[in-house]
Amino acid sequence: MEKIYPLFHINLFGYSVGIAQSIIVQWVIIVLIAILCVYFTRDLKTIPNKRQNIIEIVMDSINKLVRDNMGEDYMSFVPFVGTFAIFLSFMNITGLIGVRPSTVDYSVTLGLALITFFVVQWFAIKKIGIGHYFKGYVEPYAFILPITLIERIMLPVSLSFRLFGNMMAGLVIIELAYKSLGSLSGFAQLILPIPLHFYFDLFDGLIQMVIFVMLTMVNIKVVAEH
Template sequence: MEDIAPLFHIKFFGYSIGIVESIFVQWCIIAIVAVLCLCFTRNLKIIPDKKQNIIEMIMDFINNLVKNNMGEEYMGFVPYIGTIVIFLSIANLTGLLGVTPPTVDYSVSLALALITFFVVQWFAIKKIGLGHYFKGYVEPYSFILPINLIERVMLPVSLSFRLFGNMTAGVVIIELAYKSLASLNGFAQVLLPIPLHFYFDLFDGLIQMVIFVMLTMVNIKVIAEH
């Protein structure tokens, strides 16, 4: 894979900030999702039309996902879980358009994992109180405090490396396939990589989204109820 180079620079208070491809792609995803939300949520009706049915199906899926895996009392996490589902689904599928998924940039995967980490800790403190939260680090025995600390710290590490590693592996394999087919005709380069795109961009991309979301929900629930 090539070194990451900025696509362009933005001047901010005298500083030149380089905007790499992963950041630009994320901006595009955010803009697209924002526009789609405005379009699909405008003029909602009691009797839904086809456009509204799509939104309601997505919302039912996310509501049931949270309800079945976390319980009724955690329905307040529907917006957060829904955001991760939509963002990661689109981000991981950009390879189908010939765009490198932004999650191949480790800083993006790490940022998503850190957000989940702070959400998990914040909700646990909010639900059980600061004292009980820190008490959980020395339960059932005080001498396992280092192990419990490592376990908590490893959450963003494991989440980010799992997402980054699997997405990067797919991109590298597809790039190697195209380079290997470079000596063949253009027809072969178009058809032969299709199964690879189907598996690594579509199937694996969605699987990594599901894993990230499931681990997020499990950790929110488990840490808050420890």
């Protein structure tokens, strides 16, 4: 695993906090998404224009994704799932503009996976009650408690490593391609890696987003109904 070095440090409550490139990229993405949200949602009309049609297509897709995979009772998760999907999509495709994806930083993927983990546990407790929640750890037999605990703990581990591993693999392949083309002309380095960028940054990046979001939805539903 490649070590991530901070670009600079800031003092926060007496502690020196390192700020890596992945953090800055996420800040930029958050600001960009906020700007796009304001742009696409201002002056909404009954008869939509082209700009409004775009955001309605996105919202319809997210609504359908949640409804088809979680059911009508879970439509309150549309904002959460939609935010995850949009944020992850932007992070995974930054390689198209020459910016290292934030998801090749394991601390980022672990943070996202921990958010999923806590949301899964919180919603299960909220829906079925804390007593039923803990009872589920020993059903149908008490001796499965260690297995159930490992299963729950492995959720953020598997989610984070799956996303990190796939994104890092794509980055390594692209960097190897650039190094292999180093002895050729600059034109070759500029043109030949384009298909790799489209596959690993765009196609694979969006696929990894879908997988992460799908697993998040499945775990929310399964744990809440165990």
